[in-house]
Amino acid sequence: MDTRDRTPGPTDPFVLTLQDTHRSVDIWSQSVDPAVILTCRHYTVAFLGDWVIDPRILPFVEYAGFMGIHRMAFREVDPALVTALVERWRQETHSFHLPVGEATVTLRDVAILTRIPIHGSPVSGSALVDPPGYVAQVLRVQPSPDDIRGGELRTGWIRDTFRVLPDGADEATVARHARAYLFLLISGVLFGGKSGSHLQIIYLQLLDHDWEHIRGYSWGSACLAMLYRHLCRASRRGSREISGSVIFASGRPGRPAIHRQGQQDQDQQYKRYIPPPRPSADEAYGCKWAVPKLTYAHAARGLPYYQDALDRLTEDQMTWDPYEADLVAAMPPHLLDHQAQWRSRVPLICFEVVEGHLSDRVMRQFGLRQTVPQQCDTSARLHRIDRRRKSDRNWRTEHAQYIDVWHRRLEFVVTGDPIHGVMDPYDPYMEWYMQITRRFINPSYTPPSAHYHPSFDVIRGYALDMTGMVDALSDVLPGIPETPRAQVERVRDMGMATLQRYGHAYLVHPRDDHGGHSSHSQFEAGQSSCGGDPASSTGAEEYDVRSSAPLRHPDDPSPSQLTPPVRPNPFTMVRHYSRRQRPRVHIQDTEPLHQIDESE
Incomplete structure (x- = not known):
């Protein structure tokens, strides 16, 4: 295949x-x-x-x-x-x-x-x-x-x-x-x-x-x-x-x-x-x-x-x-x-x-x-x-x-x-x-790292920073004159396309709240990170970030920094992004889990 x-x-x-x-x-x-x-x-x-x-x-x-x-x-x-x-x-x-x-x-x-x-x-x-x-x-x-x-x-x-x-x-x-x-x-x-x-x-x-x-x-x-x-x-x-x-x-x-194929697992713990x-x-x-x-x-x-x-x-x-x-x-x-x-x-x-x-x-x-x-x-x-x-x-x-x-x-x-x-x-x-079958589940072609937990935290941090950028650009677009507006829209579109490419588009959703100033552009999953065609007459849709990131402490690093703050492990604490959710109790290990000998 x-x-x-x-x-x-x-x-x-x-x-x-x-x-x-x-x-x-x-x-x-x-x-x-x-x-x-x-x-x-x-x-x-x-x-x-x-x-x-x-x-x-x-x-x-x-x-x-x-x-x-x-x-x-x-x-x-x-x-x-x-x-x-x-x-x-x-x-x-x-x-x-x-x-x-x-x-x-x-x-x-x-x-x-x-x-x-x-x-x-x-x-x-x-x-x-x-x-x-x-x-x-x-x-x-x-x-x-x-x-x-x-x-x-x-x-x-x-x-x-x-x-x-x-x-x-x-x-x-x-x-x-x-x-x-x-x-x-x-x-x-x-x-x-x-x-x-x-x-x-x-x-x-x-x-x-x-x-x-x-x-x-x-x-x-x-x-x-x-x-x-x-x-x-x-x-x-x-x-x-x-x-x-x-x-x-x-x-x-x-x-x-x-x-x-062609990839060797280098994890010594797994060996x-x-x-x-x-x-x-x-x-x-x-x-x-x-x-x-x-x-x-x-x-x-x-x-x-x-x-x-x-x-x-x-x-x-x-x-x-x-x-x-x-x-x-x-x-x-x-x-x-x-x-x-x-x-x-x-x-x-x-x-x-x-x-x-x-x-x-x-x-x-x-x-x-x-x-x-x-x-x-x-x-x-x-x-x-x-x-x-x-x-x-x-x-x-x-x-x-x-x-x-x-x-x-x-x-x-x-x-x-x-x-x-x-x-x-x-x-x-x-x-x-x-x-007759559904061939793929994950829309991203990019495979996850072989050492997934650490890299996922970093990638998710990048995604949250990127959504912050998209949101900031969406907020300032209504006040930008027409001449530089197209360039700002293009930068915003590049960020949106990148989020879609790597499976984080769920963090943003369309909005249209600027009194007719917003227009529309299409984003396809897997689109190049360079965004849409800048010469196209089709403009860009306004986006807003869902408030899904954890609340930051005043002493936390800025969201614009490359290294994100430490976040809960997404595989031991499930975070739900729906509007309606029942109270849940999340149990998270306080120290790393060690290997066990299953033969005992």
Whole structure:
């Protein structure tokens, strides 16, 4: 792919019909701050607090198939990487659109990473008429009215009530505590919403059975359905957060091993990076990264870095099957016996949520040659369905047609020829794909520095100084005589074009408040820094800088100096530039993060 052609696409809108509502539109037009990162609602630590899971509970957790989730729940999430992936997620195809083709999280990924059951009954049921009574029925403890909010149960009540398992507890008591813990994992981690304070009681009905029945649900397909739904919501314009099981969308901890052609990474800290240990044969593959902290050894992290790395991704950098064969072969028989289902093209169901598992679009992830996939419809109508004001719904009846397809999933297994080597860029699939995909996210061709954090602070300082200059020139233009006015406008236009070129045009917006003295000129992203044609009869539009820079102290250096004042790290403290924003608490490290040995 010739990356010098910066046409973002798609040239054929037949597939990506929702492009106008996708968040990539605002990023390309530079109408939003490119450094703003999605808030990842991942509340595991807040849920569990000081809850030490009693070893007597773990056999129940393991039998139900949740031991991998139990160990992975504490894994940290990289919000910048999640945001970069969300920018490439498409609701129309339920896949990430990368320069080398489509990729997604599949049933195979979920099964290998977590060893959670895939084969089984769909996760569905009815709305609850009496939520508090159902809690008492399943957990044998009646919550107080203050602990109930509609169909939700306060998370703190679960933790406080079941945190300590009494000594000498009988099997029934241990089983109740195990159900309470599984309820927290299911409602809080796998199917979690935006609230960290309450859990959805509707999921508790899935645990009101014997343990063989609980193990018989297809928890993995339900988990994937919820992940798809939250990715679809987060990919829309204006979305600020994502919830659900984002641990599956965050990739491996640390920096992706992507190097631009001809460029060698000189970061000594990264060379000393210690990879996580190889999981044992009796552990889920995802436990390989179940470490207490992410490794921040390498400085090249952050949303702009990930955007650039994904924009420049090549076929030889893509690992379609990242799993070691011997570890996959060591999986339990009840998972390996149903491997064919991992390739099924079927609906994924979790109560009101129905999302398509379109395995024919990512055949290379199954070791098969990719062909042009069949037409798909992920249904905007299904994406609009939620449980609000539907307390009388039986979701098994509501989605009976999709449940029937799930039960017949072996009839919809995708097959193909084995893949050999890498795909030719002129393969019929790639020629088709390049016409229907969104090729680029970042409008700037200039790559970020390999040591991104320090240089970003400096570049952002330059950008703030440049916007100050543009604003100052816009303020004085009305009082300048006509003769020198064109030259001043040209200098202002050069500053504006430079800001657009390097992705900082969001700092300024057009204004027209000088009583007819303003005229208009066009600025194109990627335009030369010399500005527009000075001989053109078209004038320039007035611009005003949004007050987005931090307030300066009287002793701070002047904004005209080359070295900007020290500013908060944009990747550990997110600054929002919207007019409406909710109060947020930003946590910033007070000292540099050190490398950790993930093998411990």
